[in-house]
Amino acid sequence: MNPRFRQCGDSAVLVELDGVEEVLALYDALAADPPNGVTDLLPAARTLLVRFERPAQREAVQSAILRARPAYGGRAAGGEVVVPVVYDGADLADVAALTGLSEREVVEAHTGTAWTVAFSGFAPGFGYLVGGDPRLAVPRRTESRVRVPAGAVALAAGFSAVYPRESPGGWQLIGRAEITVWDLAADPPALLRPGMRVRFAEAGATGANPAAPGTTRGTNPGATGAARPAEAGRG
């Protein structure tokens, strides 16, 4: 690991790393044993933002980051979530055209491999998922939508995501999740948190789970142990 420091004001440092795995490994190490004065750790695609209380703590925080022992693979304990999806998104045909796959092949690619939540952003509970089928790397739409419904399953720039709430959005919509991913009444309110593995399953698909629509849909995912594993690895 070769962390590079970029100054980000007087109370934060942006740590540049080589990729998502390194970001999560350093995030885990620092979350498990936060350096003195650190208030926020914010993992992103290639960076970890570390915020601290006072400008004078910069040097000590940076030394602690250099001393940290990255915890590779520790996030596997983050658990796995199965997200049932109805694949009828408005951009499914466009995604098929962009990737050269048929619509059916897009669905199979999206459900075929497990994704990992790399980080959150854009909106509460909006997890950026990485590690899926590389053929699904499509750009954002040229024009963004004013309203994307809650639960929309989308692709853009190599990521996949489930829109937690109705919001504007520029990603390609391929389906809708039959599960709530942001619920303030649940603890924690976000279903998809950094490090968790996510597997998409076609809702009602034969063989996957005969009773899928009835048992996996829920307004309160916190009620189902499988969908909401115990909090693990948070500092």
Add this chain to the structure above:
Amino acid sequence: MAEIRWLEVLVTGPMTTVQDLGRPGRGDLGVGRSGAADRGALRLANRLLANPEGAAGLEVTMGGLQVRAHGHLLVALSGAPCPATVTDAAGRTRGAGHHAVECLPDGATLRLGVPRHGLRTYLAVRGGLDVPAVLGSRATDIMAGVGPERPAPGSVLPVGPPPEMYPVVELAPVPTPHPGEPVLDILPGPRDDWFAPEALRTLCAEPYEVTVDSNRVGMRLRGPRLERLREGELPPEGMVPGALQVPPSGQPTLFLADHPVTGGYPVIAVVRTRDVDRAAQARPGQRIRFRLSRPERR
């Protein structure tokens, strides 16, 4: 059993929210810190009342708030100074001071006018506003849509039990927001290398106007265009309050308390923490200046 006390909201003015010092450490859920836009002002009002610094109070944008006390309350105003009066239950009216401990007897009404300069006034109550916390905080995050219900006429804001400590001063003689062109210190980075070499000088050469397209999320600024050197998109990365994010238009946005957790446009420089509070008091139409500041000594 303690006396039950609350504030009744009569009129909110253009925008009033409940704020404390926010919810740090929830970025993994995609939730930012939020909290008072002028953190120093809320802290000061709370200290005047011997509250914990992070007790919840009201953030009042452009004045206009009217509240009635139910039970005997001690309050303090801070931030943007505005004309304020207290009318007691018998109808007698007197002026109320700024940065001062004021009594609101049972039934009294506190009325705020429009601030002469500055944008955000804070009203703290001894005991703090005891509305239900959301994700561990009573801050209202307008970007994330997380926080207590927005106060409206008729809202009841319960007041918590008074702290054990008593106020020790009645008045804090501190400067109020700058009426002219405030100068804000910035530190370059984290992405100043995405810009033309002269962009930082351009940023500091002329004032930028705060546009009406400004709120607790950030202030859109209008001024000299900052030229990019590198095109293309930046993978999303963490943002901080005070960040000067530059979209393709070349006109910077200065992020405030409710900024997005991550952003995809490069940040050329970040306003120093102590100056972010002053930035939050700049009104639309006002002009602000930036000054390059040296990093801390090693």
